Amino acid sequence: MAKVTIDGATIEVPDGTTILNAARQIGGESVPPAMCYYSTLKESGGKCRVCLVKVAQGSTKDPRPMPKLMASCRTPVMDGMVVQSITSPEVLEARKSVVEFLLINHPLDCPICDQAGECDLQNLAYKHGVAKTRYEEERRTFEKIDIGDKIKLHMNRCILCYRCTFVANQLTDNRVHGVLSRGDASEISTYIQKAVDNDFSGNMIDVCPVGALTDKTFRFKSRVWFTNPMDGHRNCPKCSGKVVLWTKGNDVLRVSARTDQYNEVKEFICNECRFEHKNMNDWTIDGPRHIDRDSVIAQNHYERTDLQKLKLEIDRQIEFEKGKQLPEPNPSLTA
Amino acid sequence: MSKKFLLEHVNVPRIETINVYREKGGYAAVEKALKTMTPDQIIDEVKFSDLRGRGGAGFPTGLKWSFMDRKSDKPRYLVCNADESEPGTFKDRYLMEKLPHLLIEGMIVSSYTLGAKAAYIYIRGEYMYIVRILEKAIEEAYAAGYLGKNILGTDYSLDLYVHPGAGAYICGEETALLESLEGKRGNPRLKPPFPAIAGLYACPTVVNNVESIASVPTIINITADKYNDVGIGKSAGTKLISASGHINKPGVYEIELGLPVEDFIYSDEYCGGIWKGRKLKAVVAGGSSVPILPANLIITTAKGEKRLMTYESMADGGFVSGTMLGSGGFIVMDETTCIVRNLWTFARFYHHESCGQCSPCREGTGWMEKVLHRIEHGHGHMNDIDLLVDVAKKIEGNTICPLGDAAAWPVASAIRHFREEFEYHVKYPEKVKDPKHFEKEPFEREALMVNG
Numbered sequence A: 001m002a003k004v005t006i007d008g009a010t011i012e013v014p015d016g017t018t019i020l021n022a023a024r025q026i027g028g029e030s031v032p033p034a035m036c037y038y039s040t041l042k043e044s045g046g047k048c049r050v051c052l053v054k055v056a057q058g059s060t061k062d063p064r065p066m067p068k069l070m071a072s073c074r075t076p077v078m079d080g081m082v083v084q085s086i087t088s089p090e091v092l093e094a095r096k097s098v099v100e101f102l103l104i105n106h107p108l109d110c111p112i113c114d115q116a117g118e119c120d121l122q123n124l125a126y127k128h129g130v131a132k133t134r135y136e137e138e139r140r141t142f143e144k145i146d147i148g149d150k151i152k153l154h155m156n157r158c159i160l161c162y163r164c165t166f167v168a169n170q171l172t173d174n175r176v177h178g179v180l181s182r183g184d185a186s187e188i189s190t191y192i193q194k195a196v197d198n199d200f201s202g203n204m205i206d207v208c209p210v211g212a213l214t215d216k217t218f219r220f221k222s223r224v225w226f227t228n229p230m231d232g233h234r235n236c237p238k239c240s241g242k243v244v245l246w247t248k249g250n251d252v253l254r255v256s257a258r259t260d261q262y263n264e265v266k267e268f269i270c271n272e273c274r275f276e277h278k279n280m281n282d283w284t285i286d287g288p289r290h291i292d293r294d295s296v297i298a299q300n301h302y303e304r305t306d307l308q309k310l311k312l313e314i315d316r317q318i319e320f321e322k323g324k325q326l327p328e329p330n331p332s333l334t335a
Numbered sequence B: 001m002s003k004k005f006l007l008e009h010v011n012v013p014r015i016e017t018i019n020v021y022r023e024k025g026g027y028a029a030v031e032k033a034l035k036t037m038t039p040d041q042i043i044d045e046v047k048f049s050d051l052r053g054r055g056g057a058g059f060p061t062g063l064k065w066s067f068m069d070r071k072s073d074k075p076r077y078l079v080c081n082a083d084e085s086e087p088g089t090f091k092d093r094y095l096m097e098k099l100p101h102l103l104i105e106g107m108i109v110s111s112y113t114l115g116a117k118a119a120y121i122y123i124r125g126e127y128m129y130i131v132r133i134l135e136k137a138i139e140e141a142y143a144a145g146y147l148g149k150n151i152l153g154t155d156y157s158l159d160l161y162v163h164p165g166a167g168a169y170i171c172g173e174e175t176a177l178l179e180s181l182e183g184k185r186g187n188p189r190l191k192p193p194f195p196a197i198a199g200l201y202a203c204p205t206v207v208n209n210v211e212s213i214a215s216v217p218t219i220i221n222i223t224a225d226k227y228n229d230v231g232i233g234k235s236a237g238t239k240l241i242s243a244s245g246h247i248n249k250p251g252v253y254e255i256e257l258g259l260p261v262e263d264f265i266y267s268d269e270y271c272g273g274i275w276k277g278r279k280l281k282a283v284v285a286g287g288s289s290v291p292i293l294p295a296n297l298i299i300t301t302a303k304g305e306k307r308l309m310t311y312e313s314m315a316d317g318g319f320v321s322g323t324m325l326g327s328g329g330f331i332v333m334d335e336t337t338c339i340v341r342n343l344w345t346f347a348r349f350y351h352h353e354s355c356g357q358c359s360p361c362r363e364g365t366g367w368m369e370k371v372l373h374r375i376e377h378g379h380g381h382m383n384d385i386d387l388l389v390d391v392a393k394k395i396e397g398n399t400i401c402p403l404g405d406a407a408a409w410p411v412a413s414a415i416r417h418f419r420e421e422f423e424y425h426v427k428y429p430e431k432v433k434d435p436k437h438f439e440k441e442p443f444e445r446e447a448l449m450v451n452g
Helices: A019-026 A089-104 A120-128 A163-171 A203-207 A271-276 A307-321 B018-023 B028-036 B039-048 B061-067 B091-098 B100-114 B125-143 B174-181 B210-229 B261-266 B295-299 B339-353 B359-376 B382-395 B403-427
Strands: A002-006 A009-013 A052-057 A081-084 A151-153 A177-180 A187-190 A213-215 A228-233 A242-248 A251-257 A284-288 B077-082 B118-123 B159-164 B205-209 B238-245 B251-256 B280-284 B292-294 B329-334
Touching: A002 A019, A009 A019, A019 A081, A052 A089, A089 A120, A089 B359, A089 B382, A163 A177, A163 A203, A203 A213, A203 A251, A251 A271, B018 B100, B018 B125, B028 B100, B028 B210, B039 B061, B039 B100, B039 B210, B061 B100, B061 B205, B077 B100, B077 B174, B077 B210, B091 B100, B091 B125, B091 B210, B091 B238, B091 B251, B100 B118, B100 B125, B100 B159, B100 B205, B100 B210, B118 B125, B118 B174, B125 B159, B174 B205, B205 B210, B210 B238, B261 B280, B261 B295, B280 B295, B280 B403, B292 B295, B292 B339, B292 B403, B339 B359, B339 B403, B359 B382, B359 B403, B382 B403
Parallel strands: A002 A081, B077 B118, B077 B205, B118 B159, B238 B329
Antiparallel strands: A002 A009, A052 A081, A151 A213, A177 A187, A228 A242, A228 A284, A242 A251, B238 B251, B280 B292, B280 B329
């Protein structure tokens, strides 16, 4: 067992636990965000760099601080480790800059993106991003492709978390898609017009943190916050059969796997459950799906904006445009 | 003439063949090491020689070897990093082309020390003709009994393979190199675990630069004491420097560490001064990744001492007024060079070579290149300069591998030392339209230039 202190809270966890998982056990605001790490996919993580934390003390044996910020999702805890997450301005700054980097080539087409409302990048950007971009250059673009029979790939939106390749490696018997090219030209694709076709390929859609992989049977049917999510199950010979049904009236618009509070699927489902059973009669309804209170999907939960405060914020932005000294942001609006 | 350990016999005709190489004392280190020394003795010898990694980071080689888990029952590997792709660096190419047997000799001794039964030379794909030279040399070594089963009648056996890469700078990063060697996409791994614990095929592995391995036979032959006598302090021995740019005599030179930079640039034994009688403007001292220095700071340090070609003296002043010895890619620029254009070229390189695995480097390198392109072509704004500094700062230290740092340091240092030039590009967009703008009308900043 190892005792680790994260932002002042101490917890004892088994050896080999990562800092991120230790932080998740403590819970609260100190849990680093994660865009590429996925608890049920082995070897995932380390790539997006939003979960960077500062290790102020390596361990009891070697109390030196680590020289660089560490990716909490892949760094195992040591006994006596002291970690700073939101208590370190350096970490918050790094997180903010990673969000900026992730957004410079992102098309920001949330108004027409099916993922909007349940998008990890959107949530991350609301929390850690800035309202204005400093990027004036042209964004990189790719053609949309049908990567599988029922899956659409918008490479423009991809943040290259590699989760979908891990799904193909770890859930299916052969992987036909991967990352081609390198640098900001790298793209998720299949080699020469092959298509992803196997019983569990649909899980690529669930693990995708952004709207790069979307369900073709649900595309443009409805915004997620207009649907009524219900937990349901059926006897499936291939998978657990435990799903979420996204319904409107008596129609099942979409079927997806159940995710936990970090938006991660614990039990993957098969393509038959996902795509073939769009009928209420196929399912036993377990009850309404629990949706986080602050999620966009929680219907009719909109905060009223104080118009006076909004005007002040707009004035601030105008002053900034004019090139004047940027006044302090209004804390009640950015909080 | 200074001492030559590596290139002593480089001009002997047909030195690339095993017979000529042996006539000149080749493979004596193999005999000595395998027959009279234990691996621990060799590690101590290399440690005591103060040999430091010649690939760029300058990490002590003996120390690196001692980290290797030699008690593990897994197979162990030695990998030679010959993926020399740093812009401005071409020393390993010269060494392997002229003296393939020196590298092979070093590989045998090092593998014996580490207990490796198989060793690999990972060479960049563009060096295809050197692959042929090396393979021929390896064939000769097998025939002469230096490779294969029971080398020289001892019970030590070794197989040596040459593996060409497919043309990616990132595969020179040691963990990306191992991934590539395993046949995967060359993405760097997260560290820890370090290769010494879990490297190639998850077995203990040591990755060393060509020049480091080629220095081992000398240390065995003449003993660490004698090797240590050359050089200053912790910068011992000789180093290959590949000099390029605006000098009279570009090429690969073997120098004794501790040579003053001024002598290296101006003496006839080495670079022979700046070409066309021009003035020295700036030097990138250790391959494109290290911070650029203006002429006054490369000749003398900020404290006013002479700057020497050693790991310590080059780094004197930190990143504010110092640089790094790096891989020894010594790029000299005269007064007509446009620093912005040069920096844009470097940035374009890093943008092209970023593996795309982690976000800051993938997005940041492209961003910096685009902004630099704009400034160089007369479309920049004043706040672009601070933007560049800020982006570089945000990449640095936040990436998986050092490519992010390598892309950020040149940008940060060029703006630190040559900010006026960036501002000139923004202020006079008409003047910089011509790509050779400073050739006609050099950008004068007398204080920073040194006369030839």
